[in-house]
Amino acid sequence: MRLFIPNEYHKTIHDIDLLKLYDLGKRLILTDLDNTLVGYDIFLPTAEIIEFKKNAEKIGFKLIIISNNRENRVKKFADELGVKYVHKARKPLKRNYRKISSEYKNNEVVMIGDQILTDIIGGNRMNFYTILVDVVNYNNEKFGTKINRFIERKILRKYKIKGEK
Ligand SMILES: [Mg+2]
Numbered sequence: 125m126r127l128f129i130p131n132e133y134h135k136t137i138h139d140i141d142l143l144k145l146y147d148l149g150k151r152l153i154l155t156d157l158d159n160t161l162v163g164y165d166i167f168l169p170t171a172e173i174i175e176f177k178k179n180a181e182k183i184g185f186k187l188i189i190i191s192n193n194r195e196n197r198v199k200k201f202a203d204e205l206g207v208k209y210v211h212k213a214r215k216p217l218k219r220n221y222r223k224i225s226s227e228y229k230n231n232e233v234v235m236i237g238d239q240i241l242t243d244i245i246g247g248n249r250m251n252f253y254t255i256l257v258d259v260v261n262y263n264n265e266k267f268g269t270k271i272n273r274f275i276e277r278k279i280l281r282k283y284k285i286k287g288e289k
Contacts, residue, residue: 127248128240128279130256133286137161137176137236137257145234146183150253152228153180154221156237157191157198157209163261167197169205177205188224190215190235192242216246225250240279241272256285 134140137160145153158164161173169177180187189209191198202209213220215237225233233252237243238259247254265273280286 126283127245129248129283129285130240130244130254132253132255133257134255135258136260138172140236140255140257142180142183142185145253146185148253149232150234151185151232152225153185153187153234153236154190154224154247154252155187155235156215156239156243157189157201158193159238159259159261159265160236160243160257161189161201161260164264165261167200169201173205177207190220190224215242216249218246218249221246221250221252225252239269239272240276 132140137155155161162170177187187207189198189202189205189207190213191209191211192213192215193211195211198209198211208224210220210224215221221235230251231253233250234255235243235247235250235252236255236257237247238257240256244254244256262273
């Protein structure tokens, strides 16, 4: 499998069929924060995100935020939501994925994110089930992320990832 191809693509996290994932044997959901759950300028979980978390836990998932952003941003959001988190995760490197998912088999883990070059490649390298979602809001993205977006657009076009769904 190509490392940058996600298992699923959806417009938002709310379009993901969590019951199906549970039936597939998935038990841990790792999710990116910025532009996956909310935009960069939203500091606390929205009602929709709180609902998503409650629903995931009701089904039987554990939810953990894995973010490359700095601690004060990630901690504030995760604490308010009531989930564990990893900050400065250095996705797509494997180290922190491995650490945070150590109680699970790799095929029980789902990785959700908006960036192919960090979230999806990292998740695929771990043999996690990867789900790409659309960016919540392009405002305030860092320079490095903008460069990643440029490469990402080429990959999305070349492999028609979004067109296939
Ligand atoms: Mg992101």
